Amino acid sequence: MTIHREKHILLGRYLKDIVFAANDGIVTTFAVVAGVVGAALSPVVILIIGFASLIADGFSMATGNYLGSKSEKEFYLKEEAVEKREIKEIPEKELEEIRRILKRKGYDGKNLEEMVRLISSNEKYWLDFMMHEEIGLLTPEAYSPFVSATATFVSFIAAGSLPLWPYVIFGGDSVFTISAVATGVTLFIVGALRKFFSNRSWFASGVEMLLVGGSAATLAYFAGFFLQSLLS
Numbered sequence: 001m002t003i004h005r006e007k008h009i010l011l012g013r014y015l016k017d018i019v020f021a022a023n024d025g026i027v028t029t030f031a032v033v034a035g036v037v038g039a040a041l042s043p044v045v046i047l048i049i050g051f052a053s054l055i056a057d058g059f060s061m062a063t064g065n066y067l068g069s070k071s072e073k074e075f076y077l078k079e080e081a082v083e084k085r086e087i088k089e090i091p092e093k094e095l096e097e098i099r100r101i102l103k104r105k106g107y108d109g110k111n112l113e114e115m116v117r118l119i120s121s122n123e124k125y126w127l128d129f130m131m132h133e134e135i136g137l138l139t140p141e142a143y144s145p146f147v148s149a150t151a152t153f154v155s156f157i158a159a160g161s162l163p164l165w166p167y168v169i170f171g172g173d174s175v176f177t178i179s180a181v182a183t184g185v186t187l188f189i190v191g192a193l194r195k196f197f198s199n200r201s202w203f204a205s206g207v208e209m210l211l212v213g214g215s216a217a218t219l220a221y222f223a224g225f226f227l228q229s230l231l232s
Helices: 002-013 015-038 043-089 091-104 109-120 123-135 145-160 165-169 175-197 202-231
Strands: none
Touching: 015 043, 015 145, 015 175, 015 202, 043 091, 043 123, 043 145, 043 165, 091 109, 091 123, 109 123, 165 175, 175 202
């Protein structure tokens, strides 16, 4: 049970990357499709612009995620080094910091001093305690910038390609409708999957993501239609 929960939590750490990238990928790509359709351009143009945008945006999002996660980790290590030096050089000041923090949490008297003694008796825990409670930073050790970036890219490409596949497989006047339905179903499923990592209703989560993604696509469609009318 404990091992299962740890795996569940580990996956949950990357859920934000996966869901955000999937949502962004499918919304961005379908917005491109809707905009091109609204401008009455050919299916070939839809595929060229769609796949080019998908790959470029997916890579850009993944590298941005990687650099952001890496910078966050480097910032943590820098602050950790400063805090570690202060514990060694000015321990009394740091002990007083522990007392202030614990007093805010309701400790006093003998209990307060015992807690201070226990925390300061383990240098690693003392350091972690100060990083979290004093500075407000959580350890980034459990997070991998590379895994985060990979999850972002794969999720973006996998979900973002769905609005384009009907144009590869099918043809005819109904292909945009097929693409729209596939996009809507995917948005709902991606939203509903958040149920496994939260207390929200799967239906409410799915509808929320469907409405957000559908709004973006609708705006893109009418933007394309308006520009085509304006320029023709």
